[in-house]
Every structure is written in C-alpha cells, then in structure tokens.
Amino acid sequence: MMNTQTIDLYAQLNVPRNGATGGYLHAYVPNRSKETVKKTHPAIIICAGGAYRFLSDREDEPIALRFAVLGYCAFTLEYTVNAAYPVPLIEACMATAYLREHADEYCISPTHIGVLGFSAGGNLAAMHATLFAEKEVQAALGAHAQYVRPDAAVLCYPVATLDICTHGESCEVITGGDKKLRDRISPEKRVTKDSAPAFIWHTYEDDGVPVENSLLLATAYRKAGVPFALHVFEKGWHGMSLCNAIVSNQTAADVEMYHVGKWFDLAIDWLAAHGFRLEVAGEK
Template sequence: MERIELWPEGAPYSQGNDPEDRPALTPYLLEQAGPQTPAVVVLPGGGYGMRAQHEGEPIAQWLNSLGLHAFVLSYRVAPYKHPAPLTDAQRALRYVRSRAEEWGIDAGRLGILGFSAGGHLASTAGTHYDRGDEAAQDPVERFSCRPDFMVLCYPVISMGEFRHDGSRINLLGPEPSEADIQLFSNELQVTSDTPPTFLWHTSDDAAVPVENALLFAGALSRCKVPFELHSFQTGVHGLGLAEQHPEARVWPELCANWFKRQGLI
C-alpha cells in the first residue's frame, strides 16, 4: 500500500528519521468515483502511545464500501507530545485538499474520523484550525485544515475530570498546565463554526468515560451545531467496527444513514 509522507524533507518537531518520526497518509482511493467525491481522514486510537490497526485499514475499507475515498493517517505518538499530533492531522487535511482535483475529491466535503485518542485528535482538528495561509511558501500550507464533518468513536474529549490519564500524559506530559488542560478539553472549544458531528460511545466504557461524548454533544447542542449521538448500554473500549457486538455493531449503519442526511453518499 502506498505511503505518502506529509513532509518528505522532514517533519516539524522531528526527533529522528525513522518511520515513526515521519507522519504519512495511506490512501484508499476508489477506482471508480465521480470527480467530486467526499473523502475522510481516519485517525486510529491508541492513547497517543500507539495506533490501533483495527481502527485504520478496516475503517478505510468500510468507507470505500459507502463510496467515500479514505486516508489513514500515521500521526506521531509518544514520545511525541503536543503540538506534533495536531500538526500532523492539520497537515493531512491540507495535503488532501491540495491534491483534491488530482484525486477527484470534493475539497469542500473532507471529513475526519477518529477512535478513542484518535477521536480526541479528530475533535481537536475540528475545534483548533485555520483557513490556510495564502502567503505561505509551501503550497500545501495555503489550504484550510478545517474538517467539513467529524465522526468521533468512543472519543477522548476532555482533559479534565473525565479524562483518560494515558492520553493526557502522552499528549501534554505528567503535569500539564491548567491552560493546556482547558485548551485541549475540546468540549470547551466548540463554537457555532464547529463541523457537524456523529458520535458514538458505550455507556459502561471503563477506559474512556461516556461523559466525554456527552460533554461534546452538549456543547454542540448549545452552539446549534448539527450532531447525532448514540450511546450503547454495554461494550468494552476499542470495539472498532464492532462486528461481533450485539448492540454496537449497528453503528456503521447508523453512521452511513447520517452520511446520507449530510449529502455525502
């Protein structure tokens, strides 16, 4: 599978030259698609310490089955801390937009999908973004890094009371400042410009409390941002496509229906 490095000459904040120091996109492009097909950047979870394989390629293949182009992002994880992961996610969105015409992608219908800590990174991309720098020497940096829609799957959202300790430590360090805790508690960063969002979680998630999804949904509601939230009564953390789970296995169908309502498929 092709692996496209986001910074072939070396990434910002790089600590070396190994593959883990070189963030990259793996594209899953539809062979037959119209010239204005939506696309999704996929962020696997792993507590900002790894990237779970079952939340990468299988998700891209599912998106392909719905008629969407997909890209799995190999973003940097520990020992990398903020701002490296967000820089990688923002660069991925800019990069896909920079090649949208070549790949037949609708640059105005580019979304982001993340699981667990990847959901935190996705929600960070959806609440901390810019529209691009028209004066940038690097042409990729001239493109917007705002996702047009988000799918957040059992996401880490808050760095406060309902945090996932491992994600917070890996991203912000063992003693983050109160300012960083606030800044990356993304339920506090939602505005009326935050992208429409589909969320799902399990109510008894023992690793990442369901309050993370509830807090984000509440913030979206207050800002009148369209959203859909599903919380299944039971289910361990990290279900991915949840094909064997009696309840959560329906989330891909529910998400596909939401895509249809958004005019994406």
C-alpha cells in the same frame, strides 16, 4: 480497482519534521473505471486510537476498507505517537490540507472531507474539528492553513475532555504533563460556531473512556449551535471498533455485542445527510 499509496505529508507540504516520526497518510482510493462516467468521491481521514502510545490496527485499515467499498476515498493517518500537542494536530491538519489541495488528483469533493477517530484518535479528531485555527497550526502550515478545517467529524468513544472524566494516559501524553494545556486544548471547552459538525457515539459501560466524554462534548455542541448526532449504546466495552468478526476475537461476549456495530451505518447515513455522497463529476 483500488489505489493504495503512502504520502509523506511533511515532504508534500514542505513542513520541517523536527523529529516527528509520523505524518504519513495511507490511501485507499478507488481507481477510475474506464466503463463508467467520472465520479466525485467524499473523503474520510481515519485516526486510530492507542492512548497516543501506539496506533491500533483494529481501528485503522478495517475501517478504511469499509468506507472504500462505499465509494469513499479513505485515508488512514499515521500520526506521531508519544508526542505532545501540537504535533498530532498539525499532522491531522496537514492531511486535510493535502487532500483539499489535491482533490482533483483523487477525484475528491473538496467540501466533503471528514475526519474520524477512535478513543485517543477521537481526541485528535475532536481537536481537529475544534482547534484547526490555533496559532501553532497557522505557524506550521502557513498558506496551507486555510485548507485545514474538516467538513465533518465522526468521533468514536472519544477522549473528548481533558478534565476530570478524561483518560489519564492519553491526557498525559498529549499535554506533555503541562496542566495549563488541559483547558486550552480540551475539545469540549473549545467548541464554537465554526467547529465542524460531529457524529458522536459511545457505550454506557465504557470503563476506559467514560461516556461523560461524549455527553460533555454533545452539550458543548448544543450550546454552540453546531449540528451533531449522539448515540449511546447501553452495553459494550472500550475499543470495540467495527464490532464485528474482523476486529474481535469472536468470543461469545464479542458476538453478543456485534449489534453495536450499527454505529457505522448510522454514521454513513449522517454523513450522507451532510452531503457525503458519491456523485457524477460536475453534477450537484
């Protein structure tokens, strides 16, 4: 009942690669059942973390499968690592444009396409939610650029600032060491009334990406008048992913923190409140 495939976004949208090694979208899409009426699915694009140096497999397929069993069309984005702005952002925007332009093919609601990211992937998802109209995106995607804004963002312990509380390595890679880029592409400084609504979660104890990242971003959302939800768990370290036996080493410390995994159900409920639901096609 599951259709898995890999989509080369550069080829599909006819965008020159210019040396990019990523830009692939991996689909986890329910096949249409002959025994039920046609349904329209919400979609989620998942961006794993890894300091823009690698893509964490703990924050990739396991998350897609959790969404897929709930009726989502889930996609993991294999974005280019060790590449500075705007390459990863352009690839995230290509993913949204591709899904919106192929919504009928995947039985996706074109108005319910979200992006989710962890850590550095959370930085990418936050940029996607706030910087989707940047000149580099417009120049690279041309006519496709009108379809790139995500309808919601789920940001998991995100690198949401490139300022004093940032994650140094992620910041260095995405800016290419260009200090002038820090203010320009730092998500918490770029929230406007047009930014996508966001569900944000973090842990107080996170010593990899400080909780200030999420607090600053939530404050920016509040000032811009854009809907958001913020959850800060007291305990827990950086990179917890789903916080369950599938993505942990099942040590006593891991098991003690499994309650933090409630973030997933909270996010699903928040997305549902924003219209991300499985629906009978043609009905509202």
